[in-house]
Amino acid sequence: MFKQFASVKIRAIMGARGQESHQVADLLAPFVGADQAGRLVSSLGFSSVRYFPKGVTMGDAATKAALTLYEREQLSGSDFDACIFVTQSPNSTVPANTFVYQPQLGLSKDCLFLDTIQGCAGYVYGLFMASAFIASGLVQRVLLLVGDTSDLAHNLTPDFAAAHPEVQLSNAAIFGDGAAATILEYDETATPSSYLIDNYGESAEVVRDDLMTCMTLRADPLSFKPQLLHIDGTALARFAMQDVRSNIATICEHTGYTTQDLSYCISHQANRVMLKSLERSLKADSGFVPFLAEHIGNTSSASIPLALSEHSSNLTRIKSYPTLLTGYGVGLCVASGIVDLRSTTIYDPIEL
Numbered sequence: 378m379f380k381q382f383a384s385v386k387i388r389a390i391m392g393a394r395g396q397e398s399h400q401v402a403d404l405l406a407p408f409v410g411a412d413q414a415g416r417l418v419s420s421l422g423f424s425s426v427r428y429f430p431k432g433v434t435m436g437d438a439a440t441k442a443a444l445t446l447y448e449r450e451q452l453s454g455s456d457f458d459a460c461i462f463v464t465q466s467p468n469s470t471v472p473a474n475t476f477v478y479q480p481q482l483g484l485s486k487d488c489l490f491l492d493t494i495q496g497c498a499g500y501v502y503g504l505f506m507a508s509a510f511i512a513s514g515l516v517q518r519v520l521l522l523v524g525d526t527s528d529l530a531h532n533l534t535p536d537f538a539a540a541h542p543e544v545q546l547s548n549a550a551i552f553g554d555g556a557a558a559t560i561l562e563y564d565e566t567a568t569p570s571s572y573l574i575d576n577y578g579e580s581a582e583v584v585r586d587d588l589m590t591c592m593t594l595r596a597d598p599l600s601f602k603p604q605l606l607h608i609d610g611t612a613l614a615r616f617a618m619q620d621v622r623s624n625i626a627t628i629c630e631h632t633g634y635t636t637q638d639l640s641y642c643i644s645h646q647a648n649r650v651m652l653k654s655l656e657r658s659l660k661a662d663s664g665f666v667p668f669l670a671e672h673i674g675n676t677s678s679a680s681i682p683l684a685l686s687e688h689s690s691n692l693t694r695i696k697s698y699p700t701l702l703t704g705y706g707v708g709l710c711v712a713s714g715i716v717d718l719r720s721t722t723i724y725d726p727i728e729l
Contacts, residue, residue: 379573379631380505382512386564387504387716391446392686392726393438393524393556394673395427401674404550417550422649426553426674428528429729435464436474438556438729439522440481445727446558454483458516461507462492463499463523463678465707474522482520489516496584497645497706498574499523499678500557501714504702505572507561517563524556525677551648553674557682568699568717573628575620577709584608584707616709617651622658624711625703632715636661639715640694642701646670646680667692678704689723 401423405414418424429438439462447453460482462474469477475490484490489510495502500523507519625642629635636642642665644652649668656666669684670676676683681702689695695718705711 379571379628380509381569381571381632382508383569384563384565384567385508385511385570386562386567387718387721388560388562389446389450389722389724390559390682390685391442391449391557391724392679392683393442393558394676394683394687394726394728395429395528395554396728397430398425398427398672400425401550420648420650421551422668422671423551423674425672426528426551427555427672429526429554433526433554433729434468435466435524435526435554435556436462436468436478436522438554439524439558440478441729442556442727443482443520443522443558446560446724449724450560450722452560454488455485457484457488457518457520459489459491459507459510459519460484461503461519461521462490463495463503463521464525465494465496465499465677466525466527467492467494484520495710496525496677496708497647497680498704498708498710498712500681501572501702501704501712502574502710503678504559504561504570504714504716505574505712507559508570508572511561511563519561521559521561522556523559523682524554524679526554527552527675527677528554551675553670553676555673555676555679555683557679557686559682570714570716571628571632572712572714573624573631574712575624575710577616577620584613584709613647613651613706613709616711617647617655617705618658620709621655621703621705621711624705624713625659625701628701628713628715634699634715636665638698639665640698640700640718641692642666642703643669643681643684643692644702645704645706646675646684647706648675677706680704683726685718685723686726695719695723
C-alpha cells in the first residue's frame with residue numbers, strides 16, 4: 378500500500394535504552410567458544426547489548442520517554458487526541474497497554490487508543506497509522522509509543538540452553554531492550570510524507586516465537602512444543618536483498634526521489650552485514666544505510682527511533698534532506714516512509 382499524507386509533522390522523538398549492558402562475545406563464549414563468539418561479533422556487528430532492569434517492561438520505558446517529552450515540549454496528556462502502542466512484547470493482552478498506562482500518561486477518556494502487534498517494521502507502521510489519523514481530520518495530535526523487551530541474556534545460562542536446545546544462541550545474545558516516544562501533529566505547512574507497506578504472510582514461519590501465545594495456552598501440552606524465538610537467517614537475508622530493496626525502489630519511483638536526494642536510509646538495525654548488503658543492492662553511496670546499533674543490540678520496533686535518538690548529532694544530512702525510514706522483519710513485512718525530519722526535535726535517549 379502506497380499513501381502520501383499532507384499536513385502531518387513529526388514534532389519530536391525520544392528513545393529509551395537500558396543503563397546496563399553485556400558484552401556479546403563474553404555471553405556467547407561459554408556456549409560456542411571464544412573464537413566463534415568473536416567471529417559472530419565481527420560479522421553481525423553487535424559488540425554489546427543494553428537491557429532494562431528485569432522488572433521494567435516496554436510499556437514502562439516508553440511511558441517514561443513520553444513523560445520526559447511532555448516536559449521538554451511543554452505538553453500534557455490532555456493535549457493528545459490519540460495514542461498508538463506498537464510492540465510484540467506487551468505487558469498484557471487483556472487489558473491492552475494503552476489502558477494500562479492511561480493514568481500515568483494523563484490521557485483523557487475520549488482519547489482514541491490503538492494497540493498493534495508489530496515487530497521490526499512496527500515504528501514505520503505506527504508512523505503510517507498516526508499520519509492517516511491526522512490527515513483524515515480525525516485527530517490533531519498523536520502520541521506514538523513503540524518498543525520491545527527482547528533481551529534474553531538474563532536467561533542465557535547453561536541450564537536454559539540445555540532445556541531449550543531449539544533456541545538459537547547467537548540470536549538470543551544480540552537482542553536488546555528499547556523503546557521510544559514520538560509526537561506527530563497537524564501542521565498545514567508540513568512537507569508531505571510518503572509510505573509504502575508490503576506484507577508477506579506466506580513467509581510467516583521465517584521469524585517465529587510461540588511464547589506467551591494463546592496457541593501455547595490452548596494446545597495439548599503433550600503434543601504442542603512452543604517454538605521460542607527462531608529466525609531463518611538465510612530466508613530473512615534473501616527477503617532483505619529482494620523484497621526490501623524492491624520496496625525501497627518502488628517508493629522512490631512513486632515519489633521521484635533517488636538515493637542522492639535523501640539524507641540516509643535509517644533502517645531497522647537487523648545486523649551490520651545485512652545493512653551493508655542492502656546498501657550495496659541499492660547502489661547507494663557508502664554510509665547511506667548506516668549501522669548504528671553496535672553498542673545497543675537489535676531492539677526490534679525501537680531500533681529506528683533509537684538510532685535517531687542516539688546518533689542524530691552525527692546524522693547531519695537529516696537537517697538538509699528528506700529521510701528514508703525502512704523497517705522489515707517478522708510477518709514478513711517491510712514498511713518504508715520518506716519523511717521530513719528537518720524541523721523535528723530529536724532528543725538524546727533516556728536510560729532506565
